[in-house]
Amino acid sequence: MRPELGCCYYPEHWPEERWSVDAQMMAESGLSWVRIGEFAWSRLEPTPGDYQWEWLDRAIATLADAGLKIVLGTPTATPPRWMQKRYPDMFAVDRDGKARGFGSRRHYCFSHQGYRIACAEIVEKLAQRYAAHPAIQAWQTDNEYGCHDTVRSYSQSALTQFRIWLKARYQSIDQLNKAWGTVFWSMEYSSFDEIELPNLTVTEAAPCHELDFKRFSSDEVVSFNRLQTDILRRYTAASLIHNYMGRIVEFDHFAVGADLDVASWDAYPLGFLEDRSDYGEEWRARFVRQGDPDFQAFHHDLYRAVGRGRWWVMEQQPGPVNWAPFNPAPLDGMVRLWSLEAIAHGAEVVSYFRWRQLPFAQEQHHAGLLTPDGRAAQGLREAQQTAADIEALGTLEPAVAVVAILFDYESAWAWQTQPQGASFDYFRLVFEQYRALRRLGLSIDIVSPAQLGEQHYKLLLVPGLMSIDDARLERIEAAADVVLLGPRSGSRTEHFHIDLNQPQGFSASVECVESLRSSAGYAVGDGRLEHWFEHCNADEASVSLTSDSGAPVLLRSGSKYYLCGWPNEQLAEQILTALLELVGVPTKSLPGGLRCRDTATHRFWFNYDNRNLEYGDKRLNPAEVYIETL
């Protein structure tokens, strides 16, 4: 595969005379893809039923004439003002019961049946008009499901659909009462019509009520997206794509991805470091112009799995953004580094957001590849360098990873529902184990529970997986030579009851669990357990590591291990190094923010740090990429 570059363009924002200049510049800069249209509904249908295609016809023709391939977006993330007149109750309602309003974007409730009809209409009209156009080689559905906290809606439409969903799931109200444990606090129901959404309760709602609402909300995103893919498939064989976001876990991306051909995500490394990192001031200061050294890689690997091997970066940060608490400029070289890192992880396309900075509206401080007055910005220079790098690299094939980590959205919802400790976060738990593997120099696969067994690994990590029944345990065991489960894995049944068999497959039992504030961790040699600890009763023979105070930390049963707590960096590294040695996988000890990633033919080295780093005979400046042929 030969990776390609692209950008996001909004012809409706610029004078028509400029379009051909832009298209020419894109092509000359080495970009071959351009994404358009995803927010243009008010220009496509200014009043209901009055479709205005001519401007888009001309924009598409201009871009196509320059040899660009087009991703056409469906505009359903931005319903125009008239939609509110048609469906005054189409807005999502937040947890406090307040309806969201018009004036920005994503202002719809996934469960509103009328809005779904309107979406189906515009998608069908777009497909009828453009599916046959040879330049339209991919379609993007909507834009960033879940961004701006938009998955869960507590509206009347959501309530109606939730009751239908529950009836289908439980069949009888007795089953539901049993599953939810409603005998507790006299919460019993006598019919599905009595059930409300789990907001506005005085204190916690029943955890299974919460979890079912989260499952339902995710299913609503899946069916909303499917409505569009079903229509598009009738008209086109082009790739269908959605652009996911960073660290959004409120819907099951694997389930949405099953209806699409390619997964893509929007990579804003500096924005994410500022507004969704768990690490303190020192960490942020060190990586302020480079981004977290593992955050992008994690999502590249996650979305490669969501896309079943096919994935893109649909939006790559090209300079400072506008939306984080602080918006620094990347170090010179970082835009190229981020682009090459995506390519090393197997991205088919890296597309920059946006072509040109817009001198008006909400994102006027958001950099583009061009400045607001149309001159080349640093982002464009680095995109051009990346295009030259790609030319020099030729075709790239992915490496086969020997280690994998399991990621499961339902587990994220479970631990959001009952974290049991303020710092327990599923994403963070998985991410920290992933980071430990990366620091050991490994290329990693992420897999979903449904993908278990598609490839055999030397080592598989399964942190925090909510439910493990016998069948799932068998599949986990068969997926790798050695498996490391825990902490918290297999600790709930599907109905969110404590699973009395945890840890499954070990001659041990969990006596109690505790969550730990940072001052209350447990020392384990040079390392520490933090955030979470499970006190296990276990046969001495099955304990392979204990804390300094003698409590079991790592249990073993054959080739299966169970980690009883949340290890800090040193402890995670120590345990993983030992397990990797056991399965014969060589590790490296990478200094600071140095990371590497293999393709079948090359090893890419990335210096994310703010200082020079040395490893073996390599010496890398900050933001430097070193590419070795294997």
Ligand code: GAL
């Ligand atoms: C993304 C979004 C784009 C733009 C960008 C700014 O989340 O998809 O439309 O808003 O952020 O960084």
